[in-house]
Amino acid sequence: MHSFTELSTSFEKDFNRRHFPETPVNLYDAAQYILRIGGKRVRPVSVLMTNELFDEIHPDAYHVATAIEFFHNFSLIHDDIMDKAPLRRGMETVHMKYGDDTALLAGDVMLVAAYEEINKIDFSRLHAILTLFSRTAKEVCEGQQLDMDFEKKDSVTIDEYLHMISLKTSVLLAASMQMGAIIGGASQGNQHHIYEFGKNLGIAFQVQDDYLDAFGDPEKFGKQVGGDILANKKTFLLIHAIDVANEKQKADLLQLLSTNEEDKIAKVLAIFKECKVDEWAESLKEKYFLIAMKHLEDTAVMESRKAELRKLAQYLLQRES
Amino acid sequence: MHSFTELSTSFEKDFNRRHFPETPVNLYDAAQYILRIGGKRVRPVSVLMTNELFDEIHPDAYHVATAIEFFHNFSLIHDDIMDKAPLRRGMETVHMKYGDDTALLAGDVMLVAAYEEINKIDFSRLHAILTLFSRTAKEVCEGQQLDMDFEKKDSVTIDEYLHMISLKTSVLLAASMQMGAIIGGASQGNQHHIYEFGKNLGIAFQVQDDYLDAFGDPEKFGKQVGGDILANKKTFLLIHAIDVANEKQKADLLQLLSTNEEDKIAKVLAIFKECKVDEWAESLKEKYFLIAMKHLEDTAVMESRKAELRKLAQYLLQRES
Numbered sequence: 076m077h078s079f080t081e082l083s084t085s086f087e088k089d090f091n092r093r094h095f096p097e098t099p100v101n102l103y104d105a106a107q108y109i110l111r112i113g114g115k116r117v118r119p120v121s122v123l124m125t126n127e128l129f130d131e132i133h134p135d136a137y138h139v140a141t142a143i144e145f146f147h148n149f150s151l152i153h154d155d156i157m158d159k160a161p162l163r164r165g166m167e168t169v170h171m172k173y174g175d176d177t178a179l180l181a182g183d184v185m186l187v188a189a190y191e192e193i194n195k196i197d198f199s200r201l202h203a204i205l206t207l208f209s210r211t212a213k214e215v216c217e218g219q220q221l222d223m224d225f226e227k228k229d230s231v232t233i234d235e236y237l238h239m240i241s242l243k244t245s246v247l248l249a250a251s252m253q254m255g256a257i258i259g260g261a262s263q264g265n266q267h268h269i270y271e272f273g274k275n276l277g278i279a280f281q282v283q284d285d286y287l288d289a290f291g292d293p294e295k296f297g298k299q300v301g302g303d304i305l306a307n308k309k310t311f312l313l314i315h316a317i318d319v320a321n322e323k324q325k326a327d328l329l330q331l332l333s334t335n336e337e338d339k340i341a342k343v344l345a346i347f348k349e350c351k352v353d354e355w356a357e358s359l360k361e362k363y364f365l366i367a368m369k370h371l372e373d374t375a376v377m378e379s380r381k382a383e384l385r386k387l388a389q390y391l392l393q394r395e396s
Numbered sequence: 397m398h399s400f401t402e403l404s405t406s407f408e409k410d411f412n413r414r415h416f417p418e419t420p421v422n423l424y425d426a427a428q429y430i431l432r433i434g435g436k437r438v439r440p441v442s443v444l445m446t447n448e449l450f451d452e453i454h455p456d457a458y459h460v461a462t463a464i465e466f467f468h469n470f471s472l473i474h475d476d477i478m479d480k481a482p483l484r485r486g487m488e489t490v491h492m493k494y495g496d497d498t499a500l501l502a503g504d505v506m507l508v509a510a511y512e513e514i515n516k517i518d519f520s521r522l523h524a525i526l527t528l529f530s531r532t533a534k535e536v537c538e539g540q541q542l543d544m545d546f547e548k549k550d551s552v553t554i555d556e557y558l559h560m561i562s563l564k565t566s567v568l569l570a571a572s573m574q575m576g577a578i579i580g581g582a583s584q585g586n587q588h589h590i591y592e593f594g595k596n597l598g599i600a601f602q603v604q605d606d607y608l609d610a611f612g613d614p615e616k617f618g619k620q621v622g623g624d625i626l627a628n629k630k631t632f633l634l635i636h637a638i639d640v641a642n643e644k645q646k647a648d649l650l651q652l653l654s655t656n657e658e659d660k661i662a663k664v665l666a667i668f669k670e671c672k673v674d675e676w677a678e679s680l681k682e683k684y685f686l687i688a689m690k691h692l693e694d695t696a697v698m699e700s701r702k703a704e705l706r707k708l709a710q711y712l713l714q715r716e717s
Contacts, residue, residue, distance in 0.1 A: 102541040153504060157497040176478040176544055179500065180537050183474060183507065187533040190511055194526045201522055205515045212508040216501050220423040223497055 076380060077132075079387050082123045086116055089137050090144065094188060105173040105181035106188075109148050112166050117391065118248055119144045122255040124387065125269050128380050129259025135196040136258050139204060142192035143251045145185050146208075150215055150247075152182035157223065186212075196258075203257055211250040218243025231309050233318065237278065245277025268374040272384070275367035280391050282360040285310040289344060290353050301340035307332050311359065312352045319350050364392055397701060398453075400708050403444045407437055410458050411465065415509060426494040426502035427509075430469050433487050438712070439569055440465045443576040445708065446590050449701050450580025456517040457579050460525060463513035464572045466506050467529075471536055471568075473503035478544065507533075517579075524578055532571040539564025552630050554639065558599065566598025589695040593705070596688035601712050603681040606631040610665060611674050622661035628653050632680065634664075637671045645670060685713055 077085070094110065095103035119140030126136040154160075155168040156178055162168060170178035193204055221239040225231045252273035256266045288303045289312055303310050313328075320328060324346050331343050347353060367388060371381055388394075398406070415431065416424035440461030447457040475481075476489040477499055483489060491499035514525055542560040546552045573594035577587045609624045610633055624631050634649075641649060645667050652664050668674060688709060692702055709715075 099538055099541040099545060101545065102538060153500055157500065177541065179474055179478065180541050183503075184534050184537045186504070186507060187530050187537070190526065191530045194523060194530065198519060198523055202515060202519055205511065209508050209512045209515065213505050216505045216508070217420055217423060220420040220498065220501050224420060224422065 076127060076383050077123075078383055079120055079124065079390065082127075083116055083120045086120050086123060086137070086140055090116075090119070090141060094141075094145075095184070101173060101177050102180055102184065105169050105177050106185050108172065109152055109163075109169050109181075109185075110144075112164050114164065116144060117387075118147055118251040121248060121251045121273065121387070122258075124384055125252040125255030125273075126259045127255075128269070128374070128376055128384060129256060129261045129265070133258050135200065136255060138192045138195045139254045139258065140251075142189040142208065143247070143254070145189035145192060146212060146215075147247065149182045149185035149189065150219070152178055152185065154219060156182075157219070200257060204254055207250050207253060207257070211246050214242045214246045218246075225309050230317070231314055233311070233314055236309060236311065236314050240281050241274065241278060244281050245274045248277040248280075249273035262375070265374050265376070268370040272367050272370040272374070272388075275363045275370065276388055276391065279360045279363035279367060282311050282356055282363065283392060285312050286353070286356040286360065289347060301344070304340050304343045305335070312347055312356060315355055316347055316350045316352045319352075319355075320346065324349060360392065364388070364394070397448060397704050398444075399704055400441055400445065400711065403448075404437055404441045407441050407444060407458070407461055411437075411440070411462060415462075415466075416505070422494060422498050423501055423505065426490050426498050427506050429493065430473055430484075430490050430502075430506075431465075433485050435485065437465060438708075439468055439572040442569060442572045442594065442708070443579075445705055446573040446576030446594075447580045448576075449590070449695070449697055449705060450577060450582045450586070454579050456521065457576060459513045459516045460575045460579065461572075463510040463529065464568070464575070466510035466513060467533060467536075468568065470503045470506035470510065471540070473499055473506065475540060477503075478540070521578060525575055528571050528574060528578070532567050535563045535567045539567075546630050551638070552635055554632070554635050557630060557632065557635050561602050562595065562599060565602050566595045569598040570594035583696070586695050586697070589691040593688050593691040593695070593709075596684045596691065597709055597712065600681045600684035600688060603632050603677055603684065604713060606633055607674070607677040607681065610668060622665070625661050625664045626656070633668055633673045633677055636676055637668055637673045640671050640673075640676075641667065681713065685709070685715070 090110075093107060095106050097103065122140040122143060123132055123136050126132050151163065152169045155163060156170045156175055160168050161171055168178075169181055173181065189208075190205075193208060194201070196204060218239055218241070221235075222243055225235070225239060249270045250273070253266050253270040256269040261269065285303065287300075288310070289301065291300055293300045302308075303313075307313075317325060317328060328343065328346055331339055331346075336342075368385070371384060371388070374381070411431075414428060416427050418424065443461040443464060444453055444457050447453050472484065473490045476484060477491045477496055481489050482492055489499075490502055494502065510529075511526075514529060515522070517525060539560055539562070542556075543564055546557070546560060570591045571594075574587050574591040577590040582590065606624065608621075609631070610622065612621055614621045623629075624634075628634075638646060638649060649664065649667055652660055652667075657663075689706070692705060692709070695702070
């Protein structure tokens with residue numbers, strides 16, 4: 076069994092090359108550009124890890140991993156256009172560097188390239204992988220649409236937010252893991268457990284992401300703390316705070332949302348703490364972490380094979396054990 | 397053998413239904429909306445026709461035809477965003493009706509839906525159809541990028557324009573026809589001829605489109621004559637006119653391109669006629685029509701089976717025989 080780091084190195088070695096033709100220069104340079112911005116490649120490496128959970132890693136896992144990374148980058152390019160985001164990982168976003176139109180097209184060819192990678196796998200698995208891939212692709216688009224819809228809604232429930240964020244971020248990790256399991260020859264039952272492991276891990280990770288944006292250590296977190304608060308983003312924290320706040324706190328919160336005073340972050344955080352939103356978020360993250368781990372536990376393979384996935388889960392959720 | 401009209405009716409009967417889930421409402425209503433705007437459905441019906449050229453129509457041909465129509469509409473939605481087009485077939489474009497962001501996502505799910513349709517076909521053909529589909533999808537994106545690049549270039553050669561317009565418009569018709577041939581069990585050689593038939597027919601059609609925009613009868617053409625001239629669009633006509641014009645005509649043309657005087661269309665048309673651009677365009681269209689027909693002729697099936705495709709070609713190119 077290989078560790079996340081070992082498989083990450085192995086994936087990068089395979090992935091770190093030009094994936095697109097030379098011309099049209101603008102189009103394919105834009106597509107190649109975002110791949111160089113990098114990231115932790117958690118999703119593609121998960122494909123390799125869940126393949127190895129069941130069997131030796133098959134070359135098809137690298138094709139699927141590449142497809143997943145292409146898909147992820149397709150969605151980043153298009154989301155950044157919609158969000159008008161200037162930066163990603165400290166680098167100019169594709170649409171800022173190449174213009175909206177070329178970025179739109181670069182996203183499109185990236186999505187097509189994802190399907191091209193999938194088409195390289197053994198035909199015996201092609202239908203199953205394609206089915207899961209396309210279903211997931213649509214769900215991710217649905218999640219982005221719901222996210223935009225929510226920005227315009229006055230109130231969103233925790234369940235609605237959970238549904239949206241699952242689609243927008245968790246199902247891709249879940250599907251990556253199930254695809255690895257499919258390639259590893261896993262049974263339907265085991266595939267289900269691995270999908271749910273990935274999905275719940277993804278939700279726990281998102282709760283943590285929302286938490287860290289508000290309560291994280293700026294130096295460790297690597298980005299401005301309070302960004303979500305400044306942008307009035309409906310997060311787990313804000314939605315829950317509005318749910319549990321008393322009349323005075325709720326009025327204060329809504330008033331703060333409508334302004335941009337200098338100490339907005341500090342004031343919102345103070346209300347969050349009064350409402351114990353921080354403790355609640357930690358317990359929510361723990362809840363989804365435990366659901367995820369239960370699904371890993373219920374997966375019918377030897378315990379020793381699960382060690383690296385356990386470590387990955389703990390690493391992603393910054394847990395000591 | 398069935399006529400274009402018969403197969404068109406058959407395709408519409410199969411296609412004319414809701415293809416997307418109910419929610420998120422915005423996203424899927426936007427996707428469904430453009431499908432209702434319609435069109436002649438030449439590409440999907442071509443899949444059925446070229447299937448029937450070789451064999452009885454297989455249900456897979458309907459899946460592929462639907463995928464092709466989805467892909468075409470994906471590219472229309474995204475192109476309309478890029479072109480900031482307000483109308484399509486007299487109806488509001490998707491981005492005007494639903495906003496740029498939802499239109500972008502609606503295009504994305506439409507592309508995914510195309511792959512979902514392809515994934516419904518028999519696995520024995522899945523790899524071949526997917527390969528051709530993805531190659532073509534990338535080419536169409538490349539064509540759109542080149543088209544945008546050309547808008548910013550001072551001069552474009554006929555060969556460059558031909559390459560761009562082939563990618564942007566002809567390869568999809570060509571691929572539709574080859575996919576029908578694949579489903580019909582055609583040999584590689586016959587597939588090649590059918591692809592080239594579609595590709596050259598598409599080029600001839602585009603030459604005609606450029607021609608009619610300048611010289612067409614407004615009542616028959618159904619849209620404003622001279623639209624390309626007003627927009628300074630680099631068309632077959634303009635590129636050739638600049639190529640063959642004398643110094644005075646060229647200077648006049650370039651001056652006209654830099655202005656928007658009231659009689660711009662009339663003055664440009666006058667120069668086009670002086671340069672015999674109209675005659676040249678008719679001969680160019682004829683050239684590609686003949687190449688297309690030669691490929692149909694060289695396709696190794698009984699002559700009688702080719703009759704409906706011949707009629708389609710004549711119908712598309714408004715030829716009497």
